[in-house]
Amino acid sequence: MSDKPKIQVIKKGPYVVQNIPSVKDSEDNPIERDNPSLCRCGASKSKPFCDGTHASIDFDDTTSDNGPTKEFEGKDITIIDNQKICCHAGYCVKGAEKAFFTFDGDKRISHPDKETKEKIIETIRKCPSGSLAYKLNGELSDKYFDKAEVQILKDGPILVRGGTTLKNDEGREPIAKDHYVLCRCGASKNKPFCDGKHKDIKFNDDE
Template sequence: MSRLKIETGSSPAKERFSITVTEKGPYLVYGRPPLAEQFIMPNELNESWYFQEGKHFSTESEPTALCRCGVSHRKPYCDGSHETARWNPELTAVPDSLLDEAEVIDGGTLQMTDNEKYCVFARFCHPHGDAWTLTEESDDPEARKLAIREASMCPSGRLMAWDKDTMKPYEFRFEPGLGLIEDITIGASGGLWLRGGIPMRREDGRTYEIRNRVVVCRCGQSANKPYCDGTHAAIKWKDNLEGEPVGETLPEEVY
């Protein structure tokens, strides 16, 4: 078993929660975390602005096998289709920490780290200008507030806002949970959103960095598996799950 890496600003979930990424098949979910659709909801300008829950799915099976190849007929669950599907299951992501290759954007009262490799094309970084410009202008209180919000809304953690006085990151207080991202604006389904420090490991025990927020591939076509790289948006992949954005919205409290 490899030593756990924990990203700055993240805390591990309780021991009962974990995900095993099988080498040629599904994600095996332990601990019965809640699983629900998470719809990317637009503002009045059709820009990504918040998440809203949709249909909930059971994780009572121990473990619960969730589709990783993108072609199961029982999504979000695995039905064995990975055995005959045309996909490459190879786990190609390097075991680096998220911050190892991140660019640092320096602003008045904030810094923002940006690791573009983890972009999932959720587009929360674009409203009101963009997160990069807002960080640079963070001497202005309104720009600072928006920069923190936009970086913190990034579901994959590609972007993180940091207070320059304390050098601590801003993070939503997530309880352990799983989200099936649905992007209605572009007509595609996204990755599996892990929240609240759920640890993820390979079958041989090698572990991935524990993060407060991370998105892993569901369409089977990412070039950075198990992580999502936004390919679902380019191929307009759809999971065809029935559900509507009628549930709770993302919490607003950050550290």
């Protein structure tokens, strides 16, 4: 059996975390269980763990595609954006507001020449979802973490870092394989990835 870090997405069921040494709950406490099963339907009474409720509520894990990835080329840096997997953490608009974003309808547009290259890089590296990445001299930069780790975010998604493989029947892969966020409220339209719907439905860990 491979000892590489991975997360198995069970069809209409939980996430099974395997071979990841650092798994922490929303209070930043280590989860001591081996290969924990984490709820993704949002209805477990034992969050963040699965308690089997997905079966009784007939959890629907229907998904859609990731949508198009867009590139915004500037003089010193190219910004890569996949809006559909944005988890709305807000680091981009707070960190480099002149570069992120203006809107054409519901489509967001980045402006790489309106902030310094250094500020844009610093901001993109804080993006937990992998929705944003960047290119320098035509080369993609999207790998920032050496250690595999999982962090449950309070009333929010599951943050995954460090090159953890995602296994699922649909063959869905994160755009940035080094870091991504997984839905655990059950409401994302882009499962298994978070799309920010936890904020819309006011997902609560304690309910």
